Amino acid sequence: MYDNNNIFAKIIAGKIPCKKIYEDEHVLFFEDINPVSKIHILGIPKLKCVNFSDFVANNNEKTISNFFKKINMVIESLGIKESGYRVISNSGIDGGQEVPHFHVHILGGEKIGSKIR
Ligand code: AMP
Numbered sequence: 001m002y003d004n005n006n007i008f009a010k011i012i013a014g015k016i017p018c019k020k021i022y023e024d025e026h027v028l029f030f031e032d033i034n035p036v037s038k039i040h041i042l043g044i045p046k047l048k049c050v051n052f053s054d055f056v057a058n059n060n061e062k063t064i065s066n067f068f069k070k071i072n073m074v075i076e077s078l079g080i081k082e083s084g085y086r087v088i089s090n091s092g093i094d095g096g097q098e099v100p101h102f103h104v105h106i107l108g109g110e111k112i113g114s115k116i117r
Pocket of ligand 1: 007016018031032033034035042089090096097098099100
């Protein structure tokens with residue numbers, strides 16, 4: 001069940017500010033407030049999706065593919081495509097998910113340790 005009051009829903013609605021990296025009508029990328037690496041960006045679809053499984057199971061291929069292509073576009077724009085990066089999506093209790101709106105973390109800008117995020 002999607003919580004309309006989660007913090008990322010409020011960011012999408014413009015009720016809470018964020019440091020935007022990229023935005024269009026379908027997606028938003030912004031800096032994580034508590035970065036764990038030199039580059040730490042969050043990417044979210046502007047949809048009521050709780051987690052990765054919810055997003056993939058309940059959206060069409062165009063929507064899913066667009067989100068992943070935008071992740072790649074942001075990675076390129078950050079200049080970390082060649083140096084390397086990590087894309088993570090935490091889900092549920094065991095996954096350590098804190099915010100119940102599907103999102104990916106893009107980590108880079110330095111060597112990422114094996115157990116980060
Ligand atoms: P997760 O544990 O995968 O749910 O990650 C949630 C992430 O959201 C954490 O890395 C937080 O630092 C980040 N976060 C929480 N609130 C904000 C906010 N207002 N702006 C940017 N990032 C946030």
